Amino acid sequence: MSNPSDLAHPDRDQIALPEVLFALSDPDRLAVARQLADGPLDMASCHATDPNLPKSTKSHLMKVLREAGVIRNEPNGRRRRLTLRRDDLDARFPGLLDAVLRDPDRLAE
Numbered sequence: 001m002s003n004p005s006d007l008a009h010p011d012r013d014q015i016a017l018p019e020v021l022f023a024l025s026d027p028d029r030l031a032v033a034r035q036l037a038d039g040p041l042d043m044a045s046c047h048a049t050d051p052n053l054p055k056s057t058k059s060h061l062m063k064v065l066r067e068a069g070v071i072r073n074e075p076n077g078r079r080r081r082l083t084l085r086r087d088d089l090d091a092r093f094p095g096l097l098d099a100v101l102r103d104p105d106r107l108a109e
Helices: 017-025 027-036 055-068 086-092 096-101
Strands: 071-076 079-084
Touching: 017 027, 017 055, 017 096, 027 055, 027 071, 027 079, 027 096, 055 071, 086 096
Parallel strands: none
Antiparallel strands: 071 079
């Protein structure tokens, strides 16, 4: 029996490029992915470009990223832990994350 706090995540082989690109096409979702590139965060500590986003909007951003296979959103005590699925994405689409998550101010490097 599954735990009601467990959210569905696609298996590695189910992660599709169009969904990943769509998930990362939004500036706020991309900002979340960039934050998670440095390591896991509690959902409460993760903020998108606008820290004043309503909780419902933030939840929707995480849902799109999770359903696309970009992040994992798992229980961690009474909180939720967010992690970037770098290993899965690098295995499916080598080099994609490095290209997409690169700091836009450093594109010329």
